[in-house]
Amino acid sequence: MLEEIISHFGERILVLRHDVDNVYDIAGGRSPFAKKIANFILLASGRIGDLASLITPSRLDHLQMILDLEEAQGARATFFFRSVTAPTEKLASKLEGSGHRVGYHADDVCVKDFIGDLSFLERISNRKPRSFTGHGFAKIRGGGKYDEKLMIALGRIAGLDILAQGSGHPEWAVPRRIAGIWVFGHSRSLKKSVLEEIIEYATGPRIPLLLIHPEDLWKEEGNGWKWFEVLLSKFRCLPVEEVVDVLTKLLNEGT
Numbered sequence: 001m002l003e004e005i006i007s008h009f010g011e012r013i014l015v016l017r018h019d020v021d022n023v024y025d026i027a028g029g030r031s032p033f034a035k036k037i038a039n040f041i042l043l044a045s046g047r048i049g050d051l052a053s054l055i056t057p058s059r060l061d062h063l064q065m066i067l068d069l070e071e072a073q074g075a076r077a078t079f080f081f082r083s084v085t086a087p088t089e090k091l092a093s094k095l096e097g098s099g100h101r102v103g104y105h106a107d108d109v110c111v112k113d114f115i116g117d118l119s120f121l122e123r124i125s126n127r128k129p130r131s132f133t134g135h136g137f138a139k140i141r142g143g144g145k146y147d148e149k150l151m152i153a154l155g156r157i158a159g160l161d162i163l164a165q166g167s168g169h170p171e172w173a174v175p176r177r178i179a180g181i182w183v184f185g186h187s188r189s190l191k192k193s194v195l196e197e198i199i200e201y202a203t204g205p206r207i208p209l210l211l212i213h214p215e216d217l218w219k220e221e222g223n224g225w226k227w228f229e230v231l232l233s234k235f236r237c238l239p240v241e242e243v244v245d246v247l248t249k250l251l252n253e254g255t
Contacts, residue, residue: 001173001174001247001250001251002173002174002205002206002207004250005174005207005243005246005247005250008246008250009236009238009246010236011235011236012202012203012234012235012236013207013208013235013236013237013238013243014202014208014210014231014234014235014236014237014238015164015184015207015208015209015210015237015238015239015240015243016075016076016077016078016210016212016237016238016239017077017078017080017103017133017164017166017187017209017210017211017212017240018066018077018078018079018080018211018212018213018214019080019105019133019135019136019211019212019213020060020063020079020080020081020082020085020087020105020213020214021082021085021105021135021136021213021215022062022085022215023060023084023085024062060085060087060091062214062215063079063091063214065214065217066212066214066217067094067095067098067100069228069229069232070098070100070232070237071098073229073232073233073237075232075236075237076098076099076100076101076237076238076239076242077100077101077237077238077239078100078101078102078103078131078164078239078240078241079095079100079101079102079103080103080104080105080131080132080133080164081102081103081104081105081121081125082105082106082107082117082121082135083107083116083117083118083120083121084107085105086120086121086124086125087102087124087125088124088125089124089125089126089127091125092125092126092127096127099239100239101129101130101131101239101240101241101242102125102127102129103129103130103131103132103133103162103164103240104117104118104121104129104131104132104133104160105132105133105134105135106118106132106133106134106135106151106154107135109134109147109150109151109154111154111157114154114157114158115157115158118132118158118160129160130160130161130162130241131160131161131162131163131164131240131241132151132155132158132160132162132163132164133163133164133165134146134151134165146165146167146168148163148165148167148168148183151163151165152178152179152181152183153179155181156179156180156181160181161180161181161182161244162175162181162182162184162240162241162244163181163182163183163184164184164209164240165183165184165187166184166185166186166187166209166211167185167186167187168185168186169183169185169186170185170186171185172185172186172206173205173206173207174206174207174247175207175243175244175247182244182247182248184207184209184240186206186209187208187209187210187211188201188208188209188210188211189210189211189212190210190211190212190216190217190224190227190228191211191212191213191216191224195223195227195230195231198210198227198231199231199234202231202234202235207243209240210231212224212228
């Protein structure tokens with residue numbers, strides 16, 4: 001199936017997952033101290049409310065550089081937003097107008113909070129995501145140890161159909177469908193890898209999923225931006241939804 005997917009796109013692909021964890025860019029000393037304090041307060045509060053664009057007018061402006069670069073390279077990705085970083089309808093429309101997708105980055109695995117945060121994201125962005133991930137191991141709002149079975153169950157309850165966590169199944173060549181949810185089995189993180197490792201992963205016998213937090217690209221101590229430019233030039237970068245749709249089509253044609 002991997003060969004069929006590569007043949008469909010005509011080149012090697014790299015699936016892009018962007019987790020938008022922070023209200024402000026807090027990496028590499030780019031944000032002043034006041035914004036870092038505001039970022040922490042807003043994350044701890046959980047939801048920033050309908051007046052977010054008024055009380056924090058420059059929120060999420062750190063996405064613009066990554067959007068500009070990907071547009072110049074013809075790259076597309078899925079941006080996973082927490083409720084606290086929920087994009088305005090204007091920003092969501094801008095993302096989708098460039099071929100990107102809006103996904104849900106869940107803070108909590110309590111059913112009530114999982115559904116409540118998703119509903120908030122949908123209302124603020126005026127979008128209904130298909131894909132979702134869990135928010136790491138951070139304790140500011142929730143997070144905790146990743147439990148695939150629980151995440152699949154939550155996704156089914158919420159009407160989602162793609163779990164793009166990318167964990168636990170390094171042997172899978174392609175995502176698999178479990179209990180009605182498409183599950184990505186493995187991934188690499190730009191923050192935790194070196195360029196050569198990512199290229200080897202992306203050219204190997206599996207559909208590659210790359211995790212990038214927007215702030216990872218311009219940390220002062222790293223090479224994230226330079227490495228990302230190289231990856232964009234080497235691979236066709238796609239959102240998780242498009243790859244799943246092609247995989248579904250190919251499987252249906254084979255039955």
